[in-house]
Amino acid sequence: RVAAAAPALTGPGRTSDGYEVKLLANVGSVKNVRAADEAHAEGIGLFRTELLFLDRAREPAHDEQVTAYREVFAAMAGRRVVIRTLDAGADKPLPFLNQDGEPNPALGVRGLRVARQRPAVLTTQLAAIAEARSLTGADVWVMAPMVSTPAEAAEFAAAVHDAGLPRAGVMIEVPAAALRAADLLRVVDFLSIGTNDLSQYTFAADRMCGDLADLLDPWQPALLQLIGVCGEAGRAAGKPVGVCGEAAADPALAPVLVGLGVTSLSMSPRAIPAVRASLAAHTGADCRRLAELAVAAPDAAEARKSVR
Numbered sequence: 001r002v003a004a005a006a007p008a009l010t011g012p013g014r015t016s017d018g019y020e021v022k023l024l025a026n027v028g029s030v031k032n033v034r035a036a037d038e039a040h041a042e043g044i045g046l047f048r049t050e051l052l053f054l055d056r057a058r059e060p061a062h063d064e065q066v067t068a069y070r071e072v073f074a075a076m077a078g079r080r081v082v083i084r085t086l087d088a089g090a091d092k093p094l095p096f097l098n099q100d101g102e103p104n105p106a107l108g109v110r111g112l113r114v115a116r117q118r119p120a121v122l123t124t125q126l127a128a129i130a131e132a133r134s135l136t137g138a139d140v141w142v143m144a145p146m147v148s149t150p151a152e153a154a155e156f157a158a159a160v161h162d163a164g165l166p167r168a169g170v171m172i173e174v175p176a177a178a179l180r181a182a183d184l185l186r187v188v189d190f191l192s193i194g195t196n197d198l199s200q201y202t203f204a205a206d207r208m209c210g211d212l213a214d215l216l217d218p219w220q221p222a223l224l225q226l227i228g229v230c231g232e233a234g235r236a237a238g239k240p241v242g243v244c245g246e247a248a249a250d251p252a253l254a255p256v257l258v259g260l261g262v263t264s265l266s267m268s269p270r271a272i273p274a275v276r277a278s279l280a281a282h283t284g285a286d287c288r289r290l291a292e293l294a295v296a297a298p299d300a301a302e303a304r305k306s307v308r
């Protein structure tokens with residue numbers, strides 16, 4: 001009997017021909033860091049900071065924020081931590097922002113847009129991130145959620161650099177941002193595609209609505225096409241483009257995303273081993289061919305079938 005090839009259960013993410021794809025973990029606090037380590041995550045690709053702000057009548061003070069960020073950075077010393085500034089509003093309402101009056105919260109003042117009304121919330125958070133970084137050895141990257149235009153990205157990048165932080169990026173969650181990925185990459189260092197919201201806004205389908213699951217399917221060719229626009233822009237600019245939404249956790253989709261130009265995948269830690277094994281079973285050329293098949297498919301079911 002011939003033994004099957006050992007699956008790649010540990011080590012950095014790479015295709016069978018050695019093309020590197022960083023496998024990162026999504027975390028909400030230091031409590032998730034152990035699971036990230038157990039899955040041999042290469043770092044954190046999405047540190048959601050909302051947890052600290054939930055159920056609070058007031059914004060957490062600078063020192064409390066420093067402590068929470070420092071715990072995660074210290075646990076990841078020497079590795080990449082992509083921390084996301086506060087993503088309040090819509091599915092993540094925060095009492096201290098008093099946003100109750102919005103008729104359509106998913107299209108309202110959420111994510112980076114909160115800084116239009118409350119700029120101090122962002123500057124306080126960036127100062128806390130900078131202080132926590134200076135106390136640890138982590139490679140800290142900072143990104144903003146819900147960015148729509150290059151002007152918003154430029155303003156955010158300036159605020160990040162003013163705080164003394166070296167790397168600024170934006171999430172791609174809005175179709176307008178995906179279409180203008182090349183312009184965004186002129187003003188930021190990296191992009192991270194949030195497929196949960198990018199699906200919601202591309203298909204005009206509430207991400208909380210189970211009846212619309214077919215529209216929110218990450219194999220939808222229109223979603224993949226937008227991811228491809230970002231990947232192509234990243235290749236041209238020589239800058240990283242990651243995926244940190246649920247789509248990154250699908251082992252069958254991982255080679256397709258890599259073929260579209262994605263350079264890192266960030267997911268819940270338990271999904272990492274299967275994604276690592278899937279990448280190790282494909283060459284870079286396989287990934288590009290599968291990406292072409294998936295984007296050319298008429299619908300999500302056909303995309304899945306043609307890739308399988």
Ligand code: PEP
Binds near residue numbers: 244
């Ligand atoms: C996303 O929108 O895909 C994402 C990663 O952010 P969140 O799920 O926190 O909105």
Ligand code: MG
Binds near residue numbers: 145173194196197
């Ligand atoms: Mg999102």
